[in-house]
Amino acid sequence: MSRIVSLIPSGTEMVCALGCQNQLVGRSHECDFPPGVHQLPSCTEPTIAVEGRSREIHERVSAKLEKSLSVYRVRTETLRKLQPDIIVTQTQCDVCAVSFTNVEQALKETLNSQPALIALHATNVQGVWDDLLQVAESMGRIQEGRELLATYQSRIAAIAGPNQDLNARPTIACLEWMEPLMAAGNWVPELVHLAGGQSVLGQPGAQAHWITWETLAAADPDILLVMPCGFSLARIEEELAVLTHHPLWPKLRAVQNQKVYLTDGNQFFNRPGPRLVESLEILAEIFHPTHFHFGHEGHGWRGLGPKER
Structure with a gap:
C-alpha cells in the first residue's frame, strides 16, 4: 500500500x-x-x-x-x-x-x-x-x-442544462480578495456561466487579477459575490467594513438591490478539487433560489443583511 x-x-x-x-x-x-x-x-x-x-x-x-x-x-x-x-x-x-x-x-x-x-x-x-x-x-x-x-459531471449537468438557453443572464462580479480588490479567475467564471450568470470581471481559465474600485463600479454587476482566498464566512465578516465603508460601495447596483453574497472561498471556490461541484451548487442557490436548494445556505454562503450594507 x-x-x-x-x-x-x-x-x-x-x-x-x-x-x-x-x-x-x-x-x-x-x-x-x-x-x-x-x-x-x-x-x-x-x-x-x-x-x-x-x-x-x-x-x-x-x-x-x-x-x-x-x-x-x-x-x-x-x-x-x-x-x-x-x-x-x-x-x-x-x-x-x-x-x-x-x-x-x-x-x-x-x-x-x-x-x-x-x-x-x-x-x-x-x-x-x-x-x-x-x-x-x-x-x-x-x-x-x-x-x-x-x-x-451528472451533478453539474443537472444545474447547467436548464441554464444553457437563457437569453438574459445576470451579470456577476466575484471578489477573490478584499483589500486591494482582486477579481476571481481560473475556474470561477466558468462556474458562474454554468450556474446561469455572466462573469463581468474574470475570464475562464485566466488568472485572478487586481482591480480598482473604479473598475468594479464601472462593471456595476447585478450580483456581487465575496469569496476571498483562504477566508471563511466568519473571517469575511470581520473585515466587511473595508468594503462597506468605501465611498463607491453604496453606489453599486448589487448593494442597492440587496444582491451581495458572502461565500466560503476557503472551503469551496478556491479549492480546485471535488467540492467545485458544491461551489456550483452554491451559485445555483444564489442565482435561482426558487429552483435550486442543496442546503449550503448558512455555512457555504449567506446574503448580506440590510444593517451590514
Missing part, C-alpha cells in the same frame, strides 16, 4: 474522495477536509504571519515575492520521517501552496528514495477533472476515478 503525502488541500480531498484516506500519512498545514485529516502530521508551514487584515497579508506576500522568496516552506524533517511513496503537490499558484520547486529541493535534501511527484495544475473545470484522473491513476484507482468523475 502506497504512503501518500498531499501538500495541497484539493489534492487531499481528491485522495480521500477516491477512497484512499487510509493511505495518507502527511498533509499541508492548510488541509482540513474531510474530517480526520487534521490529525496527520503537517509537512508545510507559512513563512509569513497569516494573521491580520487583507491589506497586511497582501503586503507581506508581496514583499516575499518581490525578493523571489517563497511564501511557504516544506518541513523537511517531517517529510524524511514519513518516507512517502507519492507526493501530491501543485504548479498552479505559488501564493496558494508550497511550490513544485520547493518540493523538489526538499526531496533532494531529505530523501534517499525518489517518491512519485503528482503536480496538479488546473486553471479551469476540465483541468480539475484531469487532475483527479491523474491522482487516481497514480494510486491505481483509475476506474474509481472515472466513476467519481461521471457522478460529478
